[in-house]
Amino acid sequence: xxxxxxxxxxxxxxxxxxxxxxxxxxxxxxxxxxxxxxxxxxxxxxxxxxxxxxxxxxxxxxxxxxxxxxxxxxxxxxxxxxxxxxxxxxxxxxxxxxxxxxxxxxxxxxxxxxxxxxxxxxxxxxxxxxxxxxxxxxxxxxxxxxxxxxxxxxxxxxxxxxxxxxxxxxxxxxxxxxxxxxxxxxxxxxxxxxxxxxxxxxxxxxxxxxxxxxxx
Numbered sequence: 001x002x003x004x005x006x007x008x009x010x011x012x013x014x015x016x017x018x019x020x021x022x023x024x025x026x027x028x029x030x031x032x033x034x035x036x037x038x039x040x041x042x043x044x045x046x047x048x049x050x051x052x053x054x055x056x057x058x059x060x061x062x063x064x065x066x067x068x069x070x071x072x073x074x075x076x077x078x079x080x081x082x083x084x085x086x087x088x089x090x091x092x093x094x095x096x097x098x099x100x101x102x103x104x105x106x107x108x109x110x111x112x113x114x115x116x117x118x119x120x121x122x123x124x125x126x127x128x129x130x131x132x133x134x135x136x137x138x139x140x141x142x143x144x145x146x147x148x149x150x151x152x153x154x155x156x157x158x159x160x161x162x163x164x165x166x167x168x169x170x171x172x173x174x175x176x177x178x179x180x181x182x183x184x185x186x187x188x189x190x191x192x193x194x195x196x197x198x199x200x201x202x203x204x205x206x207x208x209x210x211x212x213x214x215x216x
Contacts, residue, residue, distance in 0.1 A: 001081055002202055004118055005209030011171075013071035013213065014062070018163025020118050021154065022172040026179050028147035035140030043131055044145050047124070050104045051149055054111020059156045062116055074117045075214035081113065081122040082207045088126060103127060114149060115156070121146075 007016035032039075062070060106127045114120035124145065128138050157164040 001078065001085075001119060001122070001206045002209070005078055005206050005213065008071070008074060008213050009209060009216070012067065013074045014067055014161065015163055015168065017116070017118060018157050018161070018165070018168045019171050019175075021150065021157055021164060022169065023175055023179050024118060024150050025147070025154075026176055027183075028143055028150060030183060031139065031143035032147055035136060035143055038134075038136040038140035039144050040133060040137050040141045041144075043128065043133070043141050044148070046103055047107045047110075047127065047145055048148065050107025051111035051114075051120070051124075051145070052152060054108035054113075055115045055149065055153060055156075056111075057108070058112040058115025059160060061112070063160055070116075071213060071216065075210045077113050077117045077119055078210035078213070079207060081117075081119045082203050082210065084122045084126070086203055102130075111149065114146075115153060120149070
């Protein structure tokens with residue numbers, strides 16, 4: 001969430017989505033290589049059709065509006081994601097519906113938000129938590145879902161929005177080594193930091209960044 005905000009501030013809302021896409025795919029590949037054996041494909045099959053519908057709605061929305069409207073939409077989605085994650089952290093009873101309508105709404109929302117702001121995680125994670133998946137199966141299943149959806153999004157970024165082009169791809173290539181470095185550092189640091197404090201700081205800085213995008 002924080003990197004989405006920072007890239008939008010530096011490169012602009014719409015253009016930043018194309019720069020981030022290759023980085024997400026690289027991160028997905030690392031995740032599925034390590035967690036592939038834990039993947040629960042039945043949950044992915046349930047979510048994929050709904051998520052694709054959400055992506056297509058996002059493609060139309062993003063194509064039909066100007067940069068200023070796109071920027072405002074992204075800021076709202078970021079703030080909504082922050083609220084959802086904060087609410088979920090504070091919620092004592094984490095029981096959520098398992099009906100297919102709930103899965104459909106979550107899937108469409110995740111698809112739309114991932115197309116507009118690469119922010120499906122806050123919504124898709126709630127669905128996976130509802131299935132009470134063990135940690136490794138949670139990560140492996142989510143990694144494959146995001147990888148499939150990100151690959152599905154690529155042609156729209158290239159041919160419809162044209163946010164992935166030679167210029168954006170060169171920027172992505174320069175950043176990819178830092179993705180690998182970040183993975184290595186993250187593995188080392190995650191055991192040493194207070195998770196609760198870390199999550200609160202990330203949500204705070206992300207919300208502040210979204211407000212800056214909104215009023216920029």
